[in-house]
Structures are given as structure tokens and as C-alpha cells.
Amino acid sequence: MKLRSIIEKTSASIFGIFLIFALSSGAAYSQETTQGDAAAKTEDTTGDKAKDGWMTTDYKPYISTIKDLEKLSKEYSEFLLKRSVDEYSKGFDTLEDMQSETIRLTDIYKNTKYLNEKWYWQEVDRKNAQDRYLNRLKIEAKMKSVTYFTRAINTLDEVKSNELKNNDKFVDYKSKLFRIYVSVQYDLGNMKPCIPILERYITMRDENRKDIWAYKYLSSCYAVMEAMLDKSSKTNEEDVIFYKNKKNHSTLMAVELQYGVESPEYKEVQKIIQQDERKSQVINFQ
Numbered sequence: 001m002k003l004r005s006i007i008e009k010t011s012a013s014i015f016g017i018f019l020i021f022a023l024s025s026g027a028a029y030s031q032e033t034t035q036g037d038a039a040a041k042t043e044d045t046t047g048d049k050a051k052d053g054w055m056t057t058d059y060k061p062y063i064s065t066i067k068d069l070e071k072l073s074k075e076y077s078e079f080l081l082k083r084s085v086d087e088y089s090k091g092f093d094t095l096e097d098m099q100s101e102t103i104r105l106t107d108i109y110k111n112t113k114y115l116n117e118k119w120y121w122q123e124v125d126r127k128n129a130q131d132r133y134l135n136r137l138k139i140e141a142k143m144k145s146v147t148y149f150t151r152a153i154n155t156l157d158e159v160k161s162n163e164l165k166n167n168d169k170f171v172d173y174k175s176k177l178f179r180i181y182v183s184v185q186y187d188l189g190n191m192k193p194c195i196p197i198l199e200r201y202i203t204m205r206d207e208n209r210k211d212i213w214a215y216k217y218l219s220s221c222y223a224v225m226e227a228m229l230d231k232s233s234k235t236n237e238e239d240v241i242f243y244k245n246k247k248n249h250s251t252l253m254a255v256e257l258q259y260g261v262e263s264p265e266y267k268e269v270q271k272i273i274q275q276d277e278r279k280s281q282v283i284n285f286q
Contacts, residue, residue, distance in 0.1 A: 077161035081170070084155040088177055091148030095184070098141030102134050142184045149181040153197070175201065175208055182217055191221040215254035222247035248273045 071077075109130050117123050156174060164170055178201045182194045198218045202209050226243040229235040252270060259265040 071158070072160045074161045074163055077159040077164045080155050080159050081164065081173075084152045084177070085173070087148045087152035087155065088173075088180075091145035091152070092180070094141050094145040094148065095180075098137055102137060105130075105134060105137075139188065142188055146181070146184050146188065146190075149177065149184065152177055153181060171205060175204060178204075179213075186217060186221070191224045194221050195225070210257060212254055212257040215250045215257065219247050219250035219254060222250060244276070248277065 109127075114123070114126065117126065156177065159165060159170075178197050182197055182201075185191075185194050194217060198214055198221070202211070202214050202218075208214065222243045226240055226247055229240045229243065252266070252273065255263075255266045255269045
């Protein structure tokens with residue numbers, strides 16, 4: 001009986017140990033199975049993202065040629081065009097605000113009764129002061145607008161899409177931008193930066209090539225450059241002649257477009273230019 005009792009106790013202990021072992025093994029197996037399934041799921045997800053083997057999500061080209069190719073897309077060019085138009089609009093709004101303000105002030109100056117003025121010189125001083133203030137408003141607005149127009153041109157020059165560049169609306173906008181840039185720079189007395197823009201403008205399309213105002217501005221800009229170089233002691237004579245010839249050509253083009261080649265005005269201007277060129281040849285010969 002005693003032996004039987006000992007066997008029963010030993011069997012119970014062994015069964016308990018076996019049960020604990022079985023439960024531990026099952027839990028471990030379940031954990032391994034869960035981890036394996038998670039790893040397999042992650043691997044499947046990664047495989048879905050790169051089925052062909054390329055992981056291009058975070059790709060950044062470090063070769064300028066590849067970067068430049070990306071800028072050829074129409075989408076990128078349209079983005080640049082929008083930025084350029086935004087800058088143009090800022091400059092145009094600045095000029096419009098200035099014009100509205102000058103008109104408002106001019107009307108006030110005109111309708112105000114200046115009863116405190118007893119002498120004529122007081123009226124002259126007051127009008128001169130008013131004119132100086134209006135001119136200052138114009139200059140400040142034009143200088144500010146030129147900054148916007150310059151940004152617009154620089155941004156537009158980055159457009160590479162031929163499809164967009166050959167679009168008529170794109171050329172219309174570019175022509176309009178060039179015209180207002182030149183007009184404002186000319187008013188500020190900045191002739192030199194007007195020249196390359198005008199030269200690009202007249203080669204843009206046939207309509208621009210026949211624009212009389214382009215040649216009027218060009219002839220004046222060339223004339224100013226010629227006079228500035230002629231006064232400088234360090235100037236090469238060839239540079240003076242270069243701008244003189246450019247000035248004469250632009251002047252003739254402006255007269256031709258306005259009056260015609262057979263007109264007496266054109267022939268008179270042509271005669272004056274020929275005399276001017278002959279004087280230059282004599283001076284250079286001496």
C-alpha cells in the first residue's frame with residue numbers, strides 16, 4: 001500500500017511536469033508562428049512596392065544631365081510659366097497703383113484753393129514741390145516693378161519645353177513682358193539692359209519685327225550708348241562705330257515702318273545718316 005501510494009504521487013508529479021512543458025511548448029510555437037507570419041507579411045509588402053526590383057521612392061539624381069532632363073517636361077515648364085506670370089502681375093499691379101495714386105493727387109492739387117499764397121513765387125515753389133513728389137512716387141514704383149519684371153524674365157528663360165515655347169499664347173505673354181520691362185527701364189534711364197531684351201524681342205516673331213516702337217526704343221538706347229562711349233577717353237573707337245551703325249539701322253527701320261521706303265521722310269533721314277557715316281569715316285581715316 002505504501003509503495004502504491006508512492007507510485008501514484010510520482011505519477012501525478014510527472015504528469016504535472018509534462019502538462020507544464022506541453023503548455024510552454026505550445027505558447028512558444030504560437031509566438032514563433034505569429035512572428036513568422038509578420039515577417040512574411042512585411043516581405044510581401046516590400047515585394048509589392050518593388051516588384052521589378054527598383055526602389056525609386058527616395059531616388060535623387062546627382063548628375064546634372066539627368067536633372068536637366070527632368071526640367072524638359074511640360075509640367076515643370078508650366079510651373080515656371082505660372083511663377084513668371086505671378087511676378088509679372090505683381091509688377092503690373094505696382095504700376096497701376098502708382099498711376100491711380102498720381103491721378104488722385106493731381107486732381108486734389110488742381111481743385112484745392114491755396115488762399116495762403118500771396119506771391120507768384122509761392123505758387124511756383126508749391127507746384128515744383130508737388131511735381132517732385134509725384135515724380136518720386138513714379139520712380140519708386142517703377143524701380144519696384146522692374147524687380148518683379150526681371151524675376152519674371154529670368155524665370156521664363158528657364159522654360160525648356162519646346163511645346164510650350166512654340167505656343168502662341170506663350171509668345172504673346174513673353175512679348176508683353178519684354179515690352180513693359182523695356183518701357184519701365186527706359187523711363188528710369190537704364191538704357192543698356194533694354195538693348196538685349198529689345199534685340200530678342202524683334203527676333204521672336206514677324207509681328208515683333210515690324211513693331212515700330214521696338215526700333216524707336218532701340219535707336220535711342222544705341223544713341224545713348226554711342227554718346228557715353230564717345231565721351232570716355234578709354235573707349236575703343238570700334239565700339240563707338242558699332243553703336244552708331246546700330247543706331248542708324250534702327251532709326252531707318254522706324255522711319256520705314258512709319259512712312260515707307262519711298263516716302264520723303266525716309267529719304268531725308270537716309271541722307272542725314274549717310275552724311276553722319278561719312279564724317280565718321282573721315283575721322284577714322286585721319
